[in-house]
Amino acid sequence: MSFASDNQSGASPAVLNALMQEFSRNGTSYGTDEATKRAEDKLRDVFDCDLVAYFVTSGTAANCLALSALGDPWGAVLCHHQAHLLRDESTAPEFLTNGMRLVPVAPFAARLDADAVAAQIAAMPDDRPHNIRPQVLSLAQSSENGQVYTPVEVRALCRVAHDAGLRVHMDGARFANAVAHLGCHPADISVRAGVDVLCLGATKNGAVAAEAVIFFDRTLAREFPERMKRSGHLLSKGRFLGTQFSAWLHDDHWLDLARHANEKAQALATALTSINGVRIAMPPEANEVFAVLPRQVCAQLGAAGIGFAEWYGDAILPDKIELEREILVRFVTSFASNETGVAAVTLAGGVLSR
Incomplete structure:
Protein backbone atom coordinates (compact mmCIF):
# COMPACT_ATOMS: atom_id res chain seq x y z
CA MET A 1 0.00 0.00 0.00
CA HIS A 253 -17.05 17.23 -5.74
CA TRP A 254 -13.51 18.61 -5.50
CA LEU A 255 -14.00 19.41 -1.82
CA ASP A 256 -15.59 16.04 -1.06
CA LEU A 257 -12.53 14.35 -2.54
CA ALA A 258 -10.20 16.58 -0.52
CA ARG A 259 -12.10 16.01 2.74
CA HIS A 260 -11.77 12.27 2.25
CA ALA A 261 -8.01 12.58 1.75
CA ASN A 262 -7.66 14.81 4.81
CA GLU A 263 -9.67 12.41 6.97
CA LYS A 264 -7.49 9.50 5.89
CA ALA A 265 -4.40 11.54 6.78
CA GLN A 266 -5.69 11.96 10.31
CA ALA A 267 -6.42 8.23 10.56
CA LEU A 268 -2.98 7.42 9.19
CA ALA A 269 -1.30 9.70 11.72
CA THR A 270 -3.13 7.84 14.50
CA ALA A 271 -2.02 4.50 13.07
CA LEU A 272 1.60 5.62 12.88
CA THR A 273 1.66 6.76 16.49
CA SER A 274 0.78 3.22 17.55
CA ILE A 275 4.26 2.13 16.45
CA ASN A 276 6.95 2.26 19.10
CA GLY A 277 9.47 5.03 18.50
CA VAL A 278 7.38 6.86 15.86
CA ARG A 279 6.35 10.46 16.38
CA ILE A 280 4.41 12.85 14.20
CA ALA A 281 6.69 15.73 13.22
CA MET A 282 3.92 18.26 12.67
CA PRO A 283 0.16 17.83 13.17
CA PRO A 284 -1.29 17.03 9.73
CA GLU A 285 -3.42 19.88 8.43
CA ALA A 286 -4.17 18.60 4.94
CA ASN A 287 -3.36 15.25 3.34
CA GLU A 288 0.33 14.96 4.17
CA VAL A 289 1.69 13.26 7.29
CA PHE A 290 5.28 13.92 8.28
CA ALA A 291 6.65 11.44 10.77
CA VAL A 292 9.98 10.72 12.38
CA LEU A 293 10.70 6.99 12.23
CA PRO A 294 13.48 4.93 13.74
CA ARG A 295 15.53 3.62 10.82
CA GLN A 296 14.70 0.04 11.74
CA VAL A 297 10.97 0.81 11.68
CA CYS A 298 11.42 2.53 8.32
CA ALA A 299 12.95 -0.63 6.88
CA GLN A 300 10.30 -2.88 8.41
CA LEU A 301 7.41 -0.78 7.09
CA GLY A 302 8.98 -0.90 3.66
CA ALA A 303 9.30 -4.66 3.91
CA ALA A 304 5.61 -4.83 4.83
CA GLY A 305 4.72 -3.10 1.56
CA ILE A 306 3.96 0.33 3.03
CA GLY A 307 5.15 2.99 0.60
CA PHE A 308 6.28 6.45 1.70
CA ALA A 309 8.94 9.01 0.79
CA GLU A 310 12.11 9.93 2.64
CA TRP A 311 11.98 13.67 3.18
CA TYR A 312 14.53 16.45 3.19
CA GLY A 313 16.78 16.38 6.21
CA ASP A 314 16.81 20.18 6.46
CA ALA A 315 13.07 20.50 7.00
CA ILE A 316 12.27 22.75 9.92
CA LEU A 317 10.68 20.73 12.71
CA PRO A 318 9.64 21.38 16.30
CA ASP A 319 11.94 18.59 17.50
CA LYS A 320 15.40 17.67 16.35
CA ILE A 321 16.05 14.38 14.59
CA GLU A 322 18.84 12.06 15.63
CA LEU A 323 20.00 11.35 12.09
CA GLU A 324 22.08 8.34 13.05
CA ARG A 325 19.03 6.39 14.16
CA GLU A 326 16.00 8.34 12.86
CA ILE A 327 14.66 9.53 9.54
CA LEU A 328 12.01 12.05 8.49
CA VAL A 329 9.47 10.60 6.05
CA ARG A 330 6.32 11.80 4.34
CA PHE A 331 3.09 9.88 3.87
CA VAL A 332 0.46 11.29 1.50
CA THR A 333 -3.18 10.25 1.35
CA SER A 334 -5.53 10.90 -1.54
CA PHE A 335 -9.19 10.75 -2.53
CA ALA A 336 -8.58 7.06 -3.29
CA SER A 337 -7.02 6.14 0.07
CA ASN A 338 -9.11 3.67 2.00
CA GLU A 339 -9.44 1.87 5.32
CA THR A 340 -7.49 -1.08 3.98
CA GLY A 341 -4.37 1.00 3.54
CA VAL A 342 -4.63 2.57 6.97
CA ALA A 343 -5.36 -0.85 8.48
CA ALA A 344 -2.19 -2.19 6.86
CA VAL A 345 -0.18 0.44 8.72
CA THR A 346 -2.06 -0.34 11.92
CA LEU A 347 -1.33 -4.04 11.47
CA ALA A 348 2.35 -3.37 10.80
CA GLY A 349 2.38 -1.09 13.81
CA GLY A 350 0.98 -3.83 16.00
CA VAL A 351 3.69 -6.23 14.87
CA LEU A 352 6.44 -3.66 15.32
CA SER A 353 5.19 -2.61 18.75
CA ARG A 354 5.31 -6.10 20.18
Missing part, protein backbone atom coordinates in the same frame (compact mmCIF):
# COMPACT_ATOMS: atom_id res chain seq x y z
CA SER A 2 1.66 3.20 -1.17
CA PHE A 3 1.41 6.56 0.56
CA ALA A 4 4.38 7.93 -1.38
CA SER A 5 2.41 10.54 -3.33
CA ASP A 6 -1.11 11.57 -4.24
CA ASN A 7 0.12 11.63 -7.83
CA GLN A 8 -0.02 7.82 -7.72
CA SER A 9 -3.79 7.71 -7.31
CA GLY A 10 -6.10 7.26 -10.28
CA ALA A 11 -9.02 9.48 -11.20
CA SER A 12 -12.46 10.14 -9.81
CA PRO A 13 -15.20 8.11 -11.55
CA ALA A 14 -17.19 11.33 -11.99
CA VAL A 15 -14.29 12.96 -13.83
CA LEU A 16 -13.68 9.86 -15.92
CA ASN A 17 -17.36 9.57 -16.85
CA ALA A 18 -17.38 13.17 -18.01
CA LEU A 19 -14.28 12.53 -20.10
CA MET A 20 -15.82 9.45 -21.68
CA GLN A 21 -18.83 11.49 -22.75
CA GLU A 22 -16.63 14.24 -24.16
CA PHE A 23 -14.58 11.69 -26.12
CA SER A 24 -17.64 10.93 -28.25
CA ARG A 25 -18.19 14.59 -29.18
CA ASN A 26 -16.59 17.04 -31.54
CA GLY A 27 -15.49 20.47 -30.39
CA THR A 28 -13.55 23.51 -31.43
CA SER A 29 -9.83 23.68 -30.75
CA TYR A 30 -7.34 25.41 -28.47
CA GLY A 31 -9.65 26.29 -25.59
CA THR A 32 -12.38 27.95 -27.63
CA ASP A 33 -14.83 25.11 -26.94
CA GLU A 34 -17.97 25.05 -24.80
CA ALA A 35 -16.48 22.68 -22.19
CA THR A 36 -13.67 25.11 -21.45
CA LYS A 37 -16.12 28.02 -21.24
CA ARG A 38 -18.30 26.05 -18.79
CA ALA A 39 -15.28 25.29 -16.63
CA GLU A 40 -14.30 28.95 -16.51
CA ASP A 41 -17.86 29.90 -15.56
CA LYS A 42 -17.80 27.32 -12.76
CA LEU A 43 -14.58 28.82 -11.44
CA ARG A 44 -16.25 32.24 -11.38
CA ASP A 45 -19.04 30.72 -9.29
CA VAL A 46 -16.60 28.93 -6.96
CA PHE A 47 -14.55 32.06 -6.26
CA ASP A 48 -17.53 34.42 -6.45
CA CYS A 49 -15.72 36.91 -8.67
CA ASP A 50 -14.84 37.73 -12.23
CA LEU A 51 -11.69 35.98 -13.42
CA VAL A 52 -10.00 34.52 -16.44
CA ALA A 53 -8.63 30.97 -16.41
CA TYR A 54 -6.40 28.87 -18.65
CA PHE A 55 -5.92 25.12 -18.45
CA VAL A 56 -2.69 23.12 -18.72
CA THR A 57 -1.67 19.55 -17.97
CA SER A 58 0.97 19.95 -15.25
CA GLY A 59 1.57 21.93 -12.10
CA THR A 60 5.05 22.89 -13.26
CA ALA A 61 3.65 24.42 -16.44
CA ALA A 62 0.95 26.23 -14.48
CA ASN A 63 3.33 27.68 -11.89
CA CYS A 64 6.09 28.71 -14.25
CA LEU A 65 3.87 30.19 -16.94
CA ALA A 66 2.00 32.12 -14.25
CA LEU A 67 5.26 33.53 -12.91
CA SER A 68 6.31 34.54 -16.41
CA ALA A 69 3.24 36.78 -16.57
CA LEU A 70 3.94 38.42 -13.21
CA GLY A 71 7.51 39.63 -13.51
CA ASP A 72 10.49 40.44 -15.68
CA PRO A 73 13.37 38.11 -16.56
CA TRP A 74 15.65 40.23 -14.37
CA GLY A 75 13.35 40.04 -11.34
CA ALA A 76 13.21 37.68 -8.37
CA VAL A 77 10.55 35.40 -6.90
CA LEU A 78 10.50 35.09 -3.11
CA CYS A 79 9.39 31.68 -1.83
CA HIS A 80 9.68 29.22 1.05
CA HIS A 81 13.02 27.45 1.25
CA GLN A 82 11.31 24.13 0.60
CA ALA A 83 8.82 25.33 -2.00
CA HIS A 84 8.06 22.79 -4.70
CA LEU A 85 8.84 25.58 -7.14
CA LEU A 86 12.38 25.78 -5.76
CA ARG A 87 13.14 22.16 -4.88
CA ASP A 88 11.26 20.03 -7.37
CA GLU A 89 10.64 21.88 -10.61
CA SER A 90 14.21 21.67 -11.92
CA THR A 91 15.11 24.82 -13.85
CA ALA A 92 11.64 25.16 -15.39
CA PRO A 93 10.95 28.41 -13.49
CA GLU A 94 14.08 30.05 -14.87
CA PHE A 95 13.46 28.61 -18.34
CA LEU A 96 9.82 29.64 -18.71
CA THR A 97 10.32 33.05 -17.09
CA ASN A 98 13.42 33.69 -19.22
CA GLY A 99 15.61 33.97 -16.15
CA MET A 100 13.77 35.08 -13.01
CA ARG A 101 15.67 34.05 -9.90
CA LEU A 102 14.06 32.08 -7.06
CA VAL A 103 15.10 33.46 -3.67
CA PRO A 104 14.22 31.57 -0.47
CA VAL A 105 12.98 33.75 2.36
CA ALA A 106 15.26 33.69 5.41
CA PRO A 107 15.33 33.01 8.29
CA PHE A 108 14.15 29.54 7.44
CA ALA A 109 10.96 28.45 9.19
CA ALA A 110 8.21 25.88 8.76
CA ARG A 111 6.09 28.45 6.92
CA LEU A 112 6.39 31.92 5.45
CA ASP A 113 5.82 34.76 7.88
CA ALA A 114 4.82 38.29 6.89
CA ASP A 115 7.55 39.88 9.04
CA ALA A 116 10.21 37.61 7.56
CA VAL A 117 9.06 38.43 4.02
CA ALA A 118 9.15 42.16 4.80
CA ALA A 119 12.64 41.82 6.27
CA GLN A 120 13.82 39.86 3.23
CA ILE A 121 12.55 42.56 0.86
CA ALA A 122 14.17 45.32 2.93
CA ALA A 123 17.50 43.47 3.10
CA MET A 124 17.87 43.00 -0.65
CA PRO A 125 20.15 45.67 -2.20
CA ASP A 126 18.59 48.09 -4.67
CA ASP A 127 21.34 49.46 -6.86
CA ARG A 128 19.67 49.01 -10.20
CA PRO A 129 20.41 47.64 -12.71
CA HIS A 130 23.13 45.76 -10.81
CA ASN A 131 20.92 44.07 -8.22
CA ILE A 132 17.89 41.89 -8.71
CA ARG A 133 14.74 43.05 -7.00
CA PRO A 134 11.81 40.87 -5.92
CA GLN A 135 8.75 41.16 -8.12
CA VAL A 136 6.70 38.16 -7.00
CA LEU A 137 5.92 36.41 -3.72
CA SER A 138 5.02 32.76 -4.21
CA LEU A 139 2.96 30.88 -1.60
CA ALA A 140 2.01 27.21 -1.58
CA GLN A 141 -1.39 26.23 -0.21
CA SER A 142 -1.12 23.77 1.34
CA SER A 143 2.64 24.05 1.70
CA GLU A 144 5.33 21.51 0.92
CA ASN A 145 5.55 20.91 4.67
CA GLY A 146 1.85 20.14 4.88
CA GLN A 147 1.06 23.48 6.49
CA VAL A 148 -2.14 25.40 5.73
CA TYR A 149 -2.13 29.20 5.74
CA THR A 150 -5.20 30.73 7.37
CA PRO A 151 -7.07 33.62 5.72
CA VAL A 152 -5.46 36.02 8.20
CA GLU A 153 -1.98 34.75 7.32
CA VAL A 154 -2.58 34.94 3.57
CA ARG A 155 -3.92 38.49 3.90
CA ALA A 156 -0.89 39.55 5.93
CA LEU A 157 1.54 38.06 3.41
CA CYS A 158 -0.29 39.63 0.46
CA ARG A 159 -0.35 43.01 2.19
CA VAL A 160 3.41 42.97 2.71
CA ALA A 161 3.98 41.93 -0.90
CA HIS A 162 1.62 44.49 -2.41
CA ASP A 163 2.97 47.30 -0.23
CA ALA A 164 6.38 46.57 -1.72
CA GLY A 165 5.05 46.43 -5.27
CA LEU A 166 5.14 42.61 -5.58
CA ARG A 167 2.50 40.41 -7.16
CA VAL A 168 1.36 37.28 -5.30
CA HIS A 169 1.33 33.83 -6.88
CA MET A 170 -0.19 30.83 -5.13
CA ASP A 171 0.81 27.26 -5.92
CA GLY A 172 -2.49 25.53 -5.26
CA ALA A 173 -1.57 21.95 -6.08
CA ARG A 174 -3.34 20.99 -2.82
CA PHE A 175 -5.55 24.07 -2.55
CA ALA A 176 -8.66 21.89 -2.23
CA ASN A 177 -7.18 20.16 0.83
CA ALA A 178 -6.50 23.54 2.42
CA VAL A 179 -10.07 24.73 1.84
CA ALA A 180 -11.41 21.47 3.24
CA HIS A 181 -9.20 21.79 6.33
CA LEU A 182 -10.16 25.41 7.01
CA GLY A 183 -13.83 25.04 6.13
CA CYS A 184 -13.66 28.48 4.53
CA HIS A 185 -14.88 29.94 1.26
CA PRO A 186 -12.25 29.34 -1.46
CA ALA A 187 -12.07 33.09 -2.05
CA ASP A 188 -11.07 33.73 1.58
CA ILE A 189 -7.59 32.32 1.01
CA SER A 190 -7.20 33.57 -2.54
CA VAL A 191 -8.80 36.55 -4.25
CA ARG A 192 -10.31 38.16 -1.11
CA ALA A 193 -6.97 37.82 0.66
CA GLY A 194 -5.06 39.51 -2.16
CA VAL A 195 -3.71 36.64 -4.26
CA ASP A 196 -3.20 37.79 -7.86
CA VAL A 197 -2.83 34.43 -9.59
CA LEU A 198 -3.82 30.99 -8.31
CA CYS A 199 -2.59 27.78 -9.93
CA LEU A 200 -5.41 25.44 -8.94
CA GLY A 201 -4.43 21.79 -9.11
CA ALA A 202 -6.92 19.02 -9.85
CA THR A 203 -4.48 16.27 -10.85
CA LYS A 204 -3.59 15.20 -7.30
CA ASN A 205 -7.23 15.27 -6.28
CA GLY A 206 -9.19 13.24 -8.80
CA ALA A 207 -8.36 14.51 -12.29
CA VAL A 208 -6.28 12.76 -14.95
CA ALA A 209 -4.04 15.70 -15.81
CA ALA A 210 -5.63 19.12 -15.36
CA GLU A 211 -4.43 22.35 -13.76
CA ALA A 212 -5.93 25.84 -13.98
CA VAL A 213 -4.05 29.14 -14.04
CA ILE A 214 -6.55 31.60 -12.60
CA PHE A 215 -5.98 35.34 -12.99
CA PHE A 216 -8.11 37.35 -10.60
CA ASP A 217 -6.78 40.49 -12.29
CA ARG A 218 -7.51 40.18 -16.00
CA THR A 219 -4.83 42.70 -16.95
CA LEU A 220 -2.15 40.25 -15.78
CA ALA A 221 -3.35 37.65 -18.28
CA ARG A 222 -2.35 39.77 -21.25
CA GLU A 223 -0.83 37.55 -23.95
CA PHE A 224 -1.04 34.46 -21.73
CA PRO A 225 -2.31 32.30 -24.64
CA GLU A 226 0.84 33.34 -26.52
CA ARG A 227 2.94 32.20 -23.56
CA MET A 228 1.15 28.86 -23.60
CA LYS A 229 1.62 28.43 -27.33
CA ARG A 230 5.30 29.43 -27.28
CA SER A 231 6.04 26.90 -24.54
CA GLY A 232 4.07 24.06 -26.10
CA HIS A 233 1.28 24.07 -23.52
CA LEU A 234 -1.64 25.19 -25.68
CA LEU A 235 -3.52 21.94 -26.31
CA SER A 236 -5.44 21.51 -29.53
CA LYS A 237 -8.01 19.36 -27.68
CA GLY A 238 -8.13 21.60 -24.65
CA ARG A 239 -11.77 20.70 -24.11
CA PHE A 240 -10.63 17.54 -22.33
CA LEU A 241 -9.10 19.73 -19.62
CA GLY A 242 -12.18 21.92 -19.32
CA THR A 243 -14.37 18.83 -19.13
CA GLN A 244 -12.37 17.49 -16.20
CA PHE A 245 -12.63 20.76 -14.31
CA SER A 246 -16.37 21.05 -14.86
CA ALA A 247 -16.97 17.56 -13.44
CA TRP A 248 -14.44 18.09 -10.66
CA LEU A 249 -16.08 21.32 -9.47
CA HIS A 250 -19.68 20.17 -9.89
CA ASP A 251 -21.63 20.04 -6.62
CA ASP A 252 -18.40 20.59 -4.61
